[in-house]
Amino acid sequence: MSEILNVPEIFGSDVFNEATMKQRLPEHIYKGWKNCVASGVQLPLDVANEIAEAMKIWATEKGATHYTHWFQPMTGITAEKHDSFITPTGDGRVIMEFSGKELVRGEPDASSFPSGGLRATFEARGYTAWDPTSSAFVKDGSLYIPTCFFSYTGNALDKKTPLLRSMDEVSREAVRILRLFGDTETRRVSASVGAEQEYFLLPKDLYAQREDLRLTGRTLFGAMAPKGQELDDHYFGTIRTRVSSFMQDLDEQLWRLGVLSKTKHNEVAPCQHELAPIYTDANTACDDNQLIMAIMKKCAAKHNLVCLLHEKPFAGVNGSGKHNNWSLSTDAGKNLFSPGKTPSQNAQFLVFLTAFIAGVDEYQDFLRCTVASAGNDHRLGANEAPPAIVSIFLGDELSAIIQSLIDGTNYVEPEKSMLRIGVDVLPAIPQDTTDRNRTSPLAFTGNKFEFRMLGSSQSIAGPNIALNTIMAEELGKFADVLEQAEDFDTTLQKLISQTLKEHSRIIFGGNGYSEEWKQEAARRGLSNLSSTAEALPTYVSQKNIDLVTRRGIFTETEFRARYAIHLDSYNKIVHIEAKTMLDMATNQILPAALHYTRSLCEGVSAKKAIGASCRAESGLIRELSAHTDGLYDRVDGLKAALEAVPADAEAAANYYRGTVIPAMDALRADADVLETLTDKSYWPYPTYADLLFY
Numbered sequence: 001m002s003e004i005l006n007v008p009e010i011f012g013s014d015v016f017n018e019a020t021m022k023q024r025l026p027e028h029i030y031k032g033w034k035n036c037v038a039s040g041v042q043l044p045l046d047v048a049n050e051i052a053e054a055m056k057i058w059a060t061e062k063g064a065t066h067y068t069h070w071f072q073p074m075t076g077i078t079a080e081k082h083d084s085f086i087t088p089t090g091d092g093r094v095i096m097e098f099s100g101k102e103l104v105r106g107e108p109d110a111s112s113f114p115s116g117g118l119r120a121t122f123e124a125r126g127y128t129a130w131d132p133t134s135s136a137f138v139k140d141g142s143l144y145i146p147t148c149f150f151s152y153t154g155n156a157l158d159k160k161t162p163l164l165r166s167m168d169e170v171s172r173e174a175v176r177i178l179r180l181f182g183d184t185e186t187r188r189v190s191a192s193v194g195a196e197q198e199y200f201l202l203p204k205d206l207y208a209q210r211e212d213l214r215l216t217g218r219t220l221f222g223a224m225a226p227k228g229q230e231l232d233d234h235y236f237g238t239i240r241t242r243v244s245s246f247m248q249d250l251d252e253q254l255w256r257l258g259v260l261s262k263t264k265h266n267e268v269a270p271c272q273h274e275l276a277p278i279y280t281d282a283n284t285a286c287d288d289n290q291l292i293m294a295i296m297k298k299c300a301a302k303h304n305l306v307c308l309l310h311e312k313p314f315a316g317v318n319g320s321g322k323h324n325n326w327s328l329s330t331d332a333g334k335n336l337f338s339p340g341k342t343p344s345q346n347a348q349f350l351v352f353l354t355a356f357i358a359g360v361d362e363y364q365d366f367l368r369c370t371v372a373s374a375g376n377d378h379r380l381g382a383n384e385a386p387p388a389i390v391s392i393f394l395g396d397e398l399s400a401i402i403q404s405l406i407d408g409t410n411y412v413e414p415e416k417s418m419l420r421i422g423v424d425v426l427p428a429i430p431q432d433t434t435d436r437n438r439t440s441p442l443a444f445t446g447n448k449f450e451f452r453m454l455g456s457s458q459s460i461a462g463p464n465i466a467l468n469t470i471m472a473e474e475l476g477k478f479a480d481v482l483e484q485a486e487d488f489d490t491t492l493q494k495l496i497s498q499t500l501k502e503h504s505r506i507i508f509g510g511n512g513y514s515e516e517w518k519q520e521a522a523r524r525g526l527s528n529l530s531s532t533a534e535a536l537p538t539y540v541s542q543k544n545i546d547l548v549t550r551r552g553i554f555t556e557t558e559f560r561a562r563y564a565i566h567l568d569s570y571n572k573i574v575h576i577e578a579k580t581m582l583d584m585a586t587n588q589i590l591p592a593a594l595h596y597t598r599s600l601c602e603g604v605s606a607k608k609a610i611g612a613s614c615r616a617e618s619g620l621i622r623e624l625s626a627h628t629d630g631l632y633d634r635v636d637g638l639k640a641a642l643e644a645v646p647a648d649a650e651a652a653a654n655y656y657r658g659t660v661i662p663a664m665d666a667l668r669a670d671a672d673v674l675e676t677l678t679d680k681s682y683w684p685y686p687t688y689a690d691l692l693f694y
């Protein structure tokens with residue numbers, strides 16, 4: 001019998017959270033910390049020293065011997081370097097020490113992280129600084145301190161810093177709007193995020209036999225299994241024992257770390273699962289999502305499984321994404337995307353909704369770019385998950401309201417249409433529990449927006465930075481107008497209907513997969529950036545640079561650095577995949593098919609000697625030969641393609657997309673036919689049927 005888990009007792013037990021701080025710190029130190037968090041000022045050294053001491057005592061009680069500044073470099077994953085607490089006493093012994101200076105500032109040797117040109121090689125130092133709004137925690141014998149990462153000259157080298165900046169910015173502008181509606185209390189508005197995480201689990205021994213999975217996280221070859229996901233028998237199905245004990249273990253570890261893991265279920269594809277936490281502020285959600293991904297991988301290994309976070313591990317079955325649920329709420333916990341119960345609350349709701357619609361329409365390319373990656377190219381626009389065209393789904397009720405607001409200005413006098421916003425009470429917008437429109441990239445689900453274009457492996461920082469920033473921008477523009485208004489109601493009325501009229505093209509409730517939508521979207525002038533290579537250049541458009549610099553989220557240098565890194569990472573990933581394919585084709589697939597062909601030929605000689613029919617063998621040999629010849633030629637083709645990659649990064653991305661990837665696809669086609677022709681005992685790696693239906 002296993003012990004019964006006392007969840008409330010273990011929850012957050014490995015986190016130096018507010019409750020622990022309150023309990024362990026002298027009151028004036030605790031208040032000093034709270035004050036710094038609330039006002040965003042630096043921690044005074046005496047406060048930092050006391051916190052560090054309390055943290056160290058707490059962490060060593062939990063078995064920690066080391067501490068690490070945990071940060072989120074622009075690679076999209078996390079980084080850590082561990083220092084032990086030991087300090088020599090001079091007589092051959094050590095004591096455990098940890099100072100305020102060590103808590104608030106670190107200097108990891110960070111010269112190998114991508115900086116997109118932000119650090120000259122002679123100035124390779126990077127610094128980390130504690131983000132006191134995010135709690136420290138103990139994991140694997142180390143005290144983890146969430147930090148921002150920046151260069152000597154103060155450029156942000158990470159994903160956390162701009163996320164925090166964007167949260168401040170959207171808060172500031174949202175509070176301006178709230179003041180206009182008579183709210184004098186709210187001091188801070190926070191972006192709330194709940195990120196649903198999809199992933200695949202495979203048996204470790206099978207995974208280990210596939211070079212493509214080990215090197216690239218996805219299968220580069222593989223004929224379709226006789227069965228795929230057509231029966232939908234996996235979705236929400238019974239969770240098998242091995243997986244369910246993995247999930248229990250995962251939940252327990254996450255709960256100890258204060259991650260609000262809430263929902264788990266099987267997904268559509270075989271071996272695919274999902275975990276959803278309860279939403280928190282965007283910064284915590286981002287940290288927590290990184291922890292979720294890291295712990296999933298580690299925990300899987302413990303259960304002899306491998307967790308794949310790649311967007312498209314298998315052709316022919318669904319890939320994995322991340323649904324980023326986003327809303328804004330006040331420090332009193334009021335959700336600003338909830339339609340209100342009074343006319344004035346409804347008008348306020350419509351302001352936030354309209355700002356969102358305008359921002360998404362105006363900066364659709366920016367949003368698209370935040371989810372552009374080599375892995376996600378297999379999903380977006382590839383007849384799966386949401387299309388690459390950004391649009392907003394509002395549902396019937398809200399769409400009708402929006403339409404009436406737009407139409408109102410056309411034929412109703414201002415006074416009358418003003419009444420509409422001022423007096424009518426909006427119907428309660430039902431929560432979209434049924435996932436009615438799965439094809440929409442950005443769906444309103446009752447009181448939040450669900451951004452569904454994210455890839456499963458990516459950091460949620462980028463998309464949330466974009467959502468916060470465009471929202472701040474539009475709210476700011478509205479506040480500028482409304483603060484100057486002589487007649488608030490009339491101005492508000494005009495502003496809403498005018499803005500909706502300008503931006504309603506982004507609203508779409510139909511089937512996002514259909515060919516008609518592509519045409520319709522083009523007619524509406526919406527972007528359809530169907531690949532990373534096409535999308536990324538729009539990232540650094542003047543409009544986006546103006547937005548992020550005006551809003552103080554990135555300097556132009558920081559922004560361009562991110563562009564360079566995304567482009568470089570795309571090119572490198574495709575290059576590695578192509579080289580892995582060449583290796584597997586040359587050293588595994590071709591030899592296997594040729595060995596099998598030879599054994600058939602030997603059989604033919606033997607059978608001919610006794611005059612037996614060799615029709616089957618001859619037929620097979622002919623087919624095998626056609627495809628081994630084909631494979632041989634495709635290998636040459638891909639090799640030649642890789643030798644001609646242009647030096648310029650943007651040209652290279654286009655070349656990978658337009659030349660290398662088609663050569664990879666052609667190579668795969670021959671290899672996959674060979675897999676279906678070759679005796680399984682000759683085949684060098686587990687097939688889709690082995691992997692997906694273990």
Ligand code: ADP
Pocket residue numbers: 192193194195196276277278279325326327328335432433445447448
């Ligand atoms: P489903 O999408 O399966 O119907 P929910 O709508 O309950 O499930 O929630 C999905 C995710 O959205 C969860 O992570 C949840 O915590 C989060 N979520 C719910 N409300 C909000 C909100 N106001 N803001 C941000 N995220 C939210």
Ligand code: MG
Pocket residue numbers: 196323450
């Ligand atoms: Mg969802």
